[in-house]
Amino acid sequence: MTSKDPLAGAELTYLLGISFQLLVTEFDRRLGELGYTDLRPVHGFVFQLLKNGGLTGTELAEHLGVTKQAAGQTVAYLEDRGYVSREEHPGGGRRRLVVLTDRAREHLRVAGRVMRELESTLxxxxALRVDLAAVVRSLAGTALPPLRPVW
Incomplete structure (x- = not known):
């Protein structure tokens, strides 16, 4: 008696979700081998949100789909490890911008290289990248929503 392939007939959302989970796990493992054992996948989402400029804690919470308190804890964790800093907001007031440090930018360079290497093995x-981009565009158009790691 042969066993049935558990992926035969699986729903697309399941296949996308499990693929994403496996890819992130392998990516995280490879980064850990390079010494980045103090970062979790959610920190990568934060880095992606901040790589083109700073955000306030409230904006970061909104993009991540978490409470301001949870975003504040994440920022404090990253700040304690030298990956982000808080700067005065150009608009003044009590607001502060969370920005990446040089250490975080170096991590982004390393992480980008690791991800490209990993993607090359898939x-x-x-063609996979093009197809997935087409799926995203067909569902979201040009107004891409933030990727919220809250599933």
């Missing part, structure tokens, strides 16, 4: 290569 079946489908660039």
């Amino acid at each position: 079946p489908g290569g660039e």
Whole structure:
């Protein structure tokens, strides 16, 4: 008696979700081998949100889909490890901008290299990227929503 393939007939959302989970786990493992054992995948989402400029804690919470308190804890964790700093907001007032430090930017360079290496091992290569981008565009158009790690 042969066993049935558990992925045969699986829903697309399940396949996308499990693929994402496996990819992030392997990516995190590889980064850990390079010494980045103090970062979790959610920190990568924060870095992606901040890489083009700073955000307030409230904006960060909104993009991550978490409470301001949870975002504040994440910022404090990253700040304690030298990955982010808080700067005065150009608009003044009590607001502060969370910005990446040079240490975080170096991590982004390393992480980008690791992700490209990992992606090169995946079946489908660039065609997979093109197909997934087409799926995103068909559902979201040009107004891409933030990726919220809250599932």
